[in-house]
Amino acid sequence: MQQTPFIFFCRPGFESDCAAEVQAIANAHELAGYANAQTDAGYVRFYLFDDASSEAFFDLLDLSDIIFARQWFWAKAELEELPLEDRITPILDVCADVAMAKSLLVEHLDSDEGRELSKFCKKFSTPLTIALEKQGLVHDDSEFRLHTLFLATDHCVLGYSPAERSSELKGGILRLKAPKNAPSRSSLKLDEAIQVLMSNRQQRDAFRLGNTGVDLGAAPGGWTFQLVERGLQVSAIDNGPMDKKLMATEHVEHYQENAFTWLPEKPVNVLVCDMVEKPSLVANLMAEWLEGGHTQHAIFNLKLPMKKRFQEVADCIGLVCDRLEDAEKSYFWQAKHLYHDREEITVYFRLKSKVAQNHS
Numbered sequence: 001m002q003q004t005p006f007i008f009f010c011r012p013g014f015e016s017d018c019a020a021e022v023q024a025i026a027n028a029h030e031l032a033g034y035a036n037a038q039t040d041a042g043y044v045r046f047y048l049f050d051d052a053s054s055e056a057f058f059d060l061l062d063l064s065d066i067i068f069a070r071q072w073f074w075a076k077a078e079l080e081e082l083p084l085e086d087r088i089t090p091i092l093d094v095c096a097d098v099a100m101a102k103s104l105l106v107e108h109l110d111s112d113e114g115r116e117l118s119k120f121c122k123k124f125s126t127p128l129t130i131a132l133e134k135q136g137l138v139h140d141d142s143e144f145r146l147h148t149l150f151l152a153t154d155h156c157v158l159g160y161s162p163a164e165r166s167s168e169l170k171g172g173i174l175r176l177k178a179p180k181n182a183p184s185r186s187s188l189k190l191d192e193a194i195q196v197l198m199s200n201r202q203q204r205d206a207f208r209l210g211n212t213g214v215d216l217g218a219a220p221g222g223w224t225f226q227l228v229e230r231g232l233q234v235s236a237i238d239n240g241p242m243d244k245k246l247m248a249t250e251h252v253e254h255y256q257e258n259a260f261t262w263l264p265e266k267p268v269n270v271l272v273c274d275m276v277e278k279p280s281l282v283a284n285l286m287a288e289w290l291e292g293g294h295t296q297h298a299i300f301n302l303k304l305p306m307k308k309r310f311q312e313v314a315d316c317i318g319l320v321c322d323r324l325e326d327a328e329k330s331y332f333w334q335a336k337h338l339y340h341d342r343e344e345i346t347v348y349f350r351l352k353s354k355v356a357q358n359h360s
């Protein structure tokens with residue numbers, strides 16, 4: 001019998017990268033499977049070959065380990081030609097066989113067709129939740145999240161994920177409003193990166209009032225703005241001009257120098273880098289800062305104009321990890337193709353102090 005697929009949401013155009021990554025995870029655990037992905041669909045289906053492999057895959061998957069996926073779940077049923085006058089009954093019939101859920105997400109994809117379903121999904125969420133509750137299918141103690149992914153108003157893929165290892169956000173998208181005074185829209189990328197990649201503990205540690213930060217390739221200052229908003233005193237490195245209002249806060253020192261050679265006199269708490277450069281050059285630069293103990297936290301973009309993006313990302317992150325291991329540094333990292341990222345991903349590295357090693 002064919003296994004029901006695992007569904008991975010991604011940015012349209014990145015299906016092959018997401019598929020390659022999921023395949024690599026399956027391979028690493030010696031689970032045989034294959035991906036089915038259409039360009040620009042905004043999602044990937046991944047099939048394992050038997051029940052035991054599917055169960056094992058479900059048990060090991062964690063969204064925070066997957067760079068190119070924003071959300072995932074294990075599909076249990078695909079309902080096509082849902083009666084438009086009553087979509088709820090057939091969905092409830094399937095749910096009764098699946099599992100009790102802690103919560104429900106009515107989702108759509110981030111593709112052109114998917115976004116057209118956004119209003120419908122929003123409207124459908126409340127009546128479906130109420131119907132599930134009435135049937136006793138929602139329970140706080142459940143560890144599962146129920147997903148109904150609509151591909152059309154009469155076509156839904158239904159399944160579940162472990163609530164702790166998937167996103168509580170619809171489609172895994174953190175929607176943020178651009179702050180009024182931000183010098184650039186790319187400010188949102190760093191805001192999202194901080195919220196998605198850093199735990200609350202890591203954020204508290206990095207953004208104590210009076211802590212210091214460096215922004216490599218800072219102009220006009222969208223990322224610096226986010227650091228200043230979080231209480232940091234920032235050194236901004238860029239030959240280009242910085243936003244005047246941001247400079248007037250007196251929380252920024254602007255150095256018109258080469259970001260590949262500039263180093264701070266004293267170690268800083270946070271380093272950020274958004275330079276449009278070859279990913280391997282950026283990765284080496286980040287490794288240099290972390291290895292040398294010039295910063296404890298580093299958040300950086302890897303720009304990915306090439307074809308085999310997953311391979312490039314794996315090589316670059318591997319390079320930083322290898323260098324830190326050679327230097328006997330203990331570290332934590334996480335990376336994501338964020339909602340506000342385009343042809344790039346965002347990476348977070350943190351050096352662990354000996355005391356903190358067991359806590360992050």
Ligand SMILES: C[S@@+](CC[C@H](N)C(=O)[O-])C[C@H]1O[C@@H](n2cnc3c(N)ncnc32)[C@H](O)[C@@H]1O
Pocket residue numbers: 183184186187216217218219220221222223224237238239240257258259260274275276
């Ligand atoms: C994408 S922009 C940064 C945008 C910024 N994060 C923001 O939110 O406003 C990249 C910047 O990197 C700077 N840059 C590129 N190479 C550099 C180098 N070697 N040294 C200093 N700045 C550099 C460019 O001048 C450019 O302003």
